[in-house]
Amino acid sequence: MRFSEQFEQRFAEMLKHYPVKRSVLVPSLLYAQDEVGYLSDEVIAELAKRCDLTELEVRNVISYYSMLTTKPRGKYNVQVCTNICCMLRGADDIYGYVSKTLGIGHKGTTADGVFSLESVECIGACSWAPAMQVNYDFHENLTPEKIDRILEEYARKEEVGK
């Protein structure tokens, strides 16, 4: 299995950075997941082969890291922080609002496959709380109105992309 040209170049370069092959595993899993959408059996088998590991060893690593998933997910994964600083500034209500707006709960995906939702731990936006990430993008100082605009924009991007 081959990934994108960008992935392949990056992978080849990263191998030179460590004395041990398996060091590339965790960042590579995330880059592969970004491309394929989730860590499919095929991706896992491929990366295991490239790192001289068994598939079990790779799955063992995957299960530890919270950003990695072996299940398909929405194109845009909405990760609402509900940890203490965000909680103190209304994150529980923000999470509830996003959940109601999208019609899904924690680890759910909308029927059209556009959005997923997660309640996550601290994302490092404490002084700009309440905050969330959509994939890797940060969205901070959230209000329900801002959330409406943010979600509309991602939905629009998805429409345009079709």
Added chain:
Amino acid sequence: MADLVSHKDEVKVISKRFGQGAANIDRYIELGGYAALKKALAMSSDDIINEVKASNLRGRGGAGFPTGMKWSFVPKQAPKPKYVLCNGDESEPGTCKDRLILEHDPHAVIEGVVIAGLSIGAKIGYIYIRGEYRYLSVIMQKAIADAYAKGFLGKNILGSGIDYDVFWHGGAGAYEVGEESALMESLEGKRGIPRIKPPFPAVVGLFGGPTIINNVETLAAVPPIINQGGQWYAELGAPKNGGTRLFCLSGHINNPGVFELPMGYNLLKMINDVGGGVWNNRKLKAVTPGGSSCPVISAEECDVPMDFDSLMKIGSMLGSGGVVVLDDRTCMVKYAQRIMRFYQHESCGWCIPCREGTDWLKKSLDRFHAGAGVRKDIDNIQYLSENMLGRTFCPLGDAAALPTISIVKKYREEFEAHLEGRPCPFEPEGAVRQLPVLAGAH
């Protein structure tokens, strides 16, 4: 977005170049960047370490270990290659400062990594950035590439005859990986399970070789220390607590933000002057002074200098600089509950007291806040936390126990107010109370 704020009391050392485009290498050099590296290349490794020792710089990640001392533990001769590992896994609730350093001054981190390497004889440095900080990884990868292009990294750096490589490494979501030995395990491509110590990383670290691991902010403080001297840095702060640090004000405060203040700055002044006071005209109830792992201090205890030793004296910690402010409408039971849910989620699962302890405590606190707690639960929550303390394989267990013990001890009456199915006194009127269905709770 992660806006920058400022206050007249700030002493800008680390944040001097924030907001001025210093991620661009030419701008960084214009603003004085890489001068410290040039100076350090002409110093002996002992001189570098002594300068850092003189600065009284202590780890800014949370543990506050004296940086110069840590570097001096690396043996001069070692059969295996030595490494510098920059800990950019910032995940401690309340902490959002390394994010700003990585965004606004990534070259200062690179420069610190190289100088640290010169002091211990390492030829390779890794900058580990948490997976969620993808935009910062992109910035850092570009900064590293630019540093190579200009000869600050690679073979024969700045014509010194010394080779030095710096590589980015990315995480994929795990708080425990911020623990130095779990960080090494993660970089080696494994689950982030901590290692037994001794041996300490300075002797046996990455790939078995001597390794120093330092926080992003700690390393960013190294170039100014080399440029202006350890004594200068030490005098900015308090005795044995040199320099300044980035404080992240958050929670029930009027002006949340990241501010750079001298070590020893008074906490009440920080909340009222720098932070603009408690929001919504409410009263101060409690503060988490250095990230969620610290014992909570009550409003009465907040007249304290913010440095490592002063906070230790009152039974708390300076920690990661995450100052979380709680107003008088905060339910301390809910706060304790949310904290424990975090640690239960992040526990690596390796050792029994943490894996079982955080899980049991989370379930107890969930049940308790929902109104299904009984009196003996309060004692059990305290007892279990106290027995987890110091008995886990790594400090995550302590991090879960310390805030919990402080909250049960200082706010016991709030726990009692939740007993016998009474609604949470701080929940909004008319909130529906759902008592969770429990199996084998007692």
